[in-house]
Amino acid sequence: MRRVEATDALPVQLVGDQPTSENRTGDWRSQRPVIDAARCTGCLICWKYCPEACVTRTDKVPVILMDYCKGCAICAAECPRDCVAMQPEEAA
Amino acid sequence: MLEIRFHGRGGQGTVVAAKIIAEAVLNSGRGQCLAIPEFGVERRGAPVLAYARISEKPIRVRSRIYEPDAVVLLDPAFAASPAVTAGLKPDGLVIVNSELPRETLAARWPGRRVIAVPARRIALTHGLGTPASPLVNTAICGALCAILSLADWPALEQAVREAVPAAVERNLAATREAFEVFREAARAAR
Amino acid sequence: MKKVLMGNHAAALGAALARVDVAAAYPITPQTQSVELLAELAAKGDFKGRFVLADSEHSAMSILLGAASVGARTFTSTSSHGLAYMHELLHWVAGARLPVVMVEVNRALAAPWNLWTDQTDSLSQRDTGWMQFYCATSQEVLDTVLQAYRVAERVRLPAMVVLDGFTLSHTYEPVDVPSQAAADAFLPPYQPPDILDPARPISLGGLTMPKEYFRLRRRIDHDMRRALGEIAAAGRDFQTQFGRGCGLVEDYRCEDAATILVTAGAVGSTAQEAVDSLRAEGLRAGCLRLRVFRPFPTQALRACLPPRARLAVVDRSYSPGASGIFFQEIKAALYPSRREIAGYVAGLGGGDITVEFLRDIWRDADAGRAVADDPAWVEDAR
Structure with missing residues (x-):
């Protein structure tokens, strides 16, 4: 057992020297969403529901930023056309 | 220590009356006053209470007032209610907004010192409120300051200017009229 | 200058005299007039900070968490259920070491509904890491708001200035309101340490492992205890400057x-x-x-x-x-x-x-x- 004494040497706050955009949560992913561009209508339901805000609005078919996508599959569950497939990372 | 309880109705400026007294006492340099509203949800027309606790020394007691030295009835309709004299000290004073003759009022509170202030008439003379709902609080304050020697005119005038949100000059005129009537009455009584 | 004020107005004037940068609040009986007066002062230009009428107490404290993180001096007031609704954010603000000052007007918690004074609401927030001051007069409310900023910014912990609902919040009494110059002489401008700034990106409050978390909590306790001396010192300095003051007890x-x-x-x-x-x-x-x-x-x-x-x-x-x-x-x-x-x-x-x-x-x-x-x-x- 060790006593943790009260001293001014203890940290008040932990300050990360990088912005949180450097926290690339994409490497948590075990499955990646793949959009079937032929069937996608561009309704942007996936953009609206993505909790990581990593679906970006493009011309028609959205692009998912894989640096941040955690593979949660909410987009696949919400897609009204069922055109988002979750594929194992190793297969991709 | 002098303790006053105000009986009025929501929208009549009962709490403002207590606040005017607090300002007037402070301005007069004669001590301090806490103006305490009865705590609750306020509704227009419903009976409301407010209290003023006045002392030459700093006031430490922060409870409500249960045994007032004076009760002030802004609405004469309260005269029928026994609650208005509840706890009033034996030699306590009843100050009522009324134009009824002294004998009629004295009969209503036997053994009490009763002073009638024609606050409704004064308020309407100065265009404060309507006959159905006259704004009597400033006239009452004028009378009260004179009757109980709480403040001189400059102190009271400043208090009304600070506490009244609208129709300041008419409110001042009503305050002044009541103040002078009762200052003369107090002088005559001496 | 002595003015006849209700406790809620004394609280709001204390915040205005502290030159608060951001005030965010949501009205609730019996705290309402403290918000109303700040809004009124802001509309007249007498309160130079940003006044934000939040859509809830949870949002109000969230706004202050953000504002204080970029270095603003911040203020709010609430009562009873509003304070209970803020509970989660109280931990966030204290853990983030942000010197937010809040006026808390004691009111009983439901059920059943009740509007009147009862200290269970603020005392229920005992373990959030906020300092708590309990005031006996409206003068003390105004004075304590100024002192609370000084102490909070020195020890980097938030502070709650507590007053009795109605008994203080709605009672009018003479309060000596310091001049802006006198308030400035007592309370220096806030010098925030690590702040969020797009020009120099950092991250705060990220996932922290048990060992570091334990040390951060130990430091909060250390600074909270250090606050005892800071509060006493602030009270003495206030006494010297204004001729009135109050200690710990x-x-x-x-x-x-x-x-x-x-x-x-x-x-x-x-x-x-x-x-x-x-x-x-x-x-x-x-x-x-x-x-x-x-x-x-x-x-x-x-x-x-x-x-x-x-x-x-x-x-x-x-x-x-x-x-x-x-x-x-x-x-x-x-x-x-x-x-x-x-x-x-x-x-x-x-x-x-x-x-x-x-x-x-x-x-x-x-x-x-x-x-x-x-x-x-x-x-x-x-």
């Missing part, structure tokens, strides 16, 4: 007292009147008011209690299944002790606590009628 006629009434908030003011009237009858009465509850002023409390004096702790709060909250804390602070400490739960939900009622409680405790571990629930005979 306020003791009154305790030196030779046989039995001491212990209170917090506006009841502490009424208690002095009760003590004087008991003394006039030759009884050895005293009273003590805890102005600061967090950090708990253990040494200051011990220092002003005669060795054998009985204590009668009057709580306008309780923890179901235990007792009044000050009662528990005081017993813990004085342990071990052979002193008799009696607990009285009184005035919950706004029951009036009068001079006569306090005299009755004092007599009961002085006669040794209280049972040691079992607080008495008492009401005014009136």
